[in-house]
Amino acid sequence: MIARVAWLLARPGRAGAAALALPVTAFAIVTTLLLGVLGGAQSFWTWTDDIGITYQALAVIALVLLVVPLLSLGGAAARLSARRRDDRLATLRLLGATPAAVGTLAVLEAAVLALAGALVGVVGYFALVPALGLIVFRGEPLGAAGVLLGWEALVAVPVGVVLLAVVSAVVGLRRVVISPLGVRTKDEAPRMHWLRFAIGAAVVALGFLLMSALQVAGSMLVVFAFLAAAFGGSLAVLNLVGPWVLRLVASGQAKRAKTPARLIAARLVLESPKAAWRQVSGVAMTSFMAVFAGTGVAVLGAIGASPDAEMADLVVDLRTGIIITVVGSFLMVACSVGVNQAAGVLDRADLYRSLGMLGMPVETMDAARRRAVLSPLRITAIGSAVIAAVVMLPITGIALIVDPLSLLVIAAVLAAGIGVVWLGLVATRPVLERAAVA
Amino acid sequence: MGTFVLEATGLVKSFGQTHALAGVDLAVRTGEAVAIMGASGSGKTTLLHCLAGIIRPDAGQVTFRSGAGGVDVTGLGERERSRLRREAFGFVFQAGLLIPELTASENVALALMLNGMPRPRAEEYARGWLAALGLAGMEDRRIGQLSGGQAQRVAIARAQVTGASVVFADEPTGALDSATSAEVMSALLHSTVGQGRTLVLVTHDAQVAERCGRIVDVRDGRIVGERAGAGAAPAAGPAAGPAAGPSAGPSAGPEVAA
Structure with missing residues (x-):
């Protein structure tokens, strides 16, 4: 039942392809930037001298600075994919779909879009590697090999992006599940x-x-x-x-x-x-x-x-x-x-x-x-x-x-x-x- | 009954392979309530959009007559038609389509502010119209806090506050139960034909159409029949509705609403 309804809801509505492309693009950019930053920073951890520790500390600050807005962009993209269907999901609720069915649908869709975006993002990261390698630290370029991440990170980041999308979708849709009329009439x-x-x-x-x-x-x-x-x-x-x-x-x-x-x-x-x-x-x-x-x-x-x-x-x-x-x-x-x-x-x-x-x-x-x-x-x-x-x-x-x-x-x-x-x-x-x- | 306020001849409109209008002639008299009836896909909304200058027909002509003379609506550019709609016409849609973030009185006042009226005066007129439509005390509510029928009356106030000579209504009761629907129709008729203005209404509901003076049946993009509706002369409209547009000057004076 859920699979069939999901398919019905997934068909492009009047909003058309743009509504699908937007969250996918956002998730792709999130993934590319996250991988790029990690790749750039990883070379700092190969330095073992005294000043290397300073670099590592600075890199952590920069990472924190970048990760916070990255997460909020990811959240925004997930909310967008959820909100895009808000109305139809609330209607489904009114028609009597169970909260579990509604929740599963939203999560499913957010996860699929996030996964698609993350995969595009990984490709984007590889395209970016040569440029990242040109960045000079301690007097010499990092080099393409230096910023290339191992497979662990290449798997972990997309998985993290998908999880982020799922969590945002669950949080964003809790309101729909609790009160279908609340979302439909926007009366809060x-x-x-x-x-x-x-x-x-x-x-x-x-x-x-x-x-x-x-x-x-x-x-x-x-x-x-x-x-x-x-x-x-x-x-x-x-x-x-x-x-x-x-x-x-x-x-x-x-x-x-x-x-x-x-x-x-x-x-x-x-x-x-x-x-x-x-x-x-x-x-x-x-x-x-x-x-x-x-x-x-x-x-x-x-x-x-x-x-x-x-x-x-x-x-x-x-x-x-x-x-x-x-x-x-x-x-x-x-x-x-x-x-x-x-x-x-x-x-x-x-x-x-x-x-x-x-x-x-x-x-x-x-x-x-x-x-x-x-x-x-x-x-x-x-x-x-x-x-x-x-x-x-x-x-x-x-x-x-x-x-x-x-x-x-x-x-x-x-x-x-x-x-x-x-x-x-x-x-x-x-x-x-x-x-x-x- | 006086002159024709709207006159359409030979309207043709296609969307791709679909012929929405296939040669329609229709004349609407000043002060008349005309219901355009038909099933969905019959072309009734397209006809309304052509009459109101929202879209341009592929062929044919629409003339709008006001005190200032006749205007060929179909010959106007996008900007002029937009201005005509803003100043001379009023609209009521099925779903109200009010701005949900604004209060009831702000939604109504917006129509006047778009024509350049200062906000305090615009809000005063808006409050007057809302009160006349039975919404006194609800002026500061947001649209989400109103019922469907109340929201629709706000939309009627918005359509009328500028002193529009023609109000176009597209399934204005489509989203309402039958009791509320009857109330909203009364409010709509009172505030338009009851004030000597013209109402052009699109509906698929025979009961709603019956309340208008004339019913025009549309099928497959053509007018296939025309009859008189039961809609007699409506009773006195909103008692002291501020029946003034921006051009009427501050005749009412800036009395502060209690």
Whole structure:
């Protein structure tokens, strides 16, 4: 029974091939980036000298930085594949399919799409190997052989991606199973608590103290542990406070909005501040990193004239690492904005078509959709840069943060991040145009 | 009954191999309620879309007459037709198709704001129409918090708030039970023909069609029959419905809704 229904549901609907291609593409990119990062980092573990440990510690930080947005992109793709069928699954529930049957269907479909994407991703990784091999660390290229992963990783990563998709599908669909009517009528009004903000403030203060204590810490390991704690803690705070702040700002905007586009945009954010946050949280991460990286480059500039060759190598390599991390995280932001936006348009194709019939210009629909992403993005990018600056203050000192070089790097990273998201929005406009006119 | 507000001659429209319209002539008088009836696939929705300037017929002509004279709808470009729909026509769809994130009054006010009316005034008109349609006190609810019948009345308010001279309704009661369906039809008729405006409605439901003044039967893209409906002159419409579009000026004055 399940197999037959699954087949019926799998036939392309009006959304067509795009709805299938999107999650597959996203899973493919997740897999390629994950394998690429692992491949690049694995060569660090072949170094056994003292400074090798420093490289390994830095690689772990970079991996954590990349893996978090990778997971959220994977989650977004899984949610997309689940949401694409949300409506039909809820209908099935109303028709009397058991929760187990509905759940199995969703999980099955997410797993199949994720597997297809992961396999494409593995091919993509092999295509990327020659380019990865050209990256220079410690004065010489890593080499294609150096970044080639063993079969264990080549199997483990796709399996992990599929598992991720399955878990996201289960979590995302729990709502459908619990309350079919809830999803069909979309009647939940989300609320957020100020407590989030209080907890957030407390964690930032703790991070500040940790970083202050750093100056007296002796060993390198302790330094890294503190760095990681402050970093992870601040990121967690961003995730906790972000949606709450977006909701606060959007509710003010909804009250003041004078044009249809502004009103719709603010209401879109208010409808689900968490979803709005998810769309831009990758940039929060990047702009957070930009402050870290910005101050980092500034510190390197200060000690750049080091006579020690090993130290000079490390300085150059740090820069390389920062650039790779930033580029990787931008790629993922661009992908998740594209995935989320295209999914959003496909989800609401009927509504867009009806608005077109009413005479609402496509420009107005597009402006509302763009604003609903870019306005939270602005708040997010600036907010997380400020939080990072507060946490970093003790180690670099205000002098470095206001140093023109570091400011320039921060500004450039923020501008690039916003530009990438904007590109993601522009790239999905044809999807909107097709939906509105068809 | 006065002049023809809409006049279609020789409408032909094909989608690939399917001939949705195969030569349709139809004239609609000002203040009339016309039901276009037919089974699914008969071409009735395509006819409505041609009349409303949503799609262009392959051949034939649609003329819309207002106080400002006649307009050849089929000769207008995409942008002009979009503007015509926004300013002169109103639409009610089967599923309401309101913006779920907006409140009831915002959904209605949006139609006016698209024509350039400032938001406070637009919301005031919207509240007036919602109250006239029996939705007083629900203005700030989101669409998901309304019943199907209530949502459909919000859609009627949206279609009428701009002072549209013609309202097009595509299966407006298609998703409702029969009691609610009767209520929604009453609201729709009162707020259109009851105010001297025109209603063009597409349905496959004979009971719904019966309530209109004239019923046009469509089959295989042609009009195959025409008869008078039971729909007599409707009773007085929304008592003090703010019957003004953006062009009417602030005659009602900015009285604050209680």
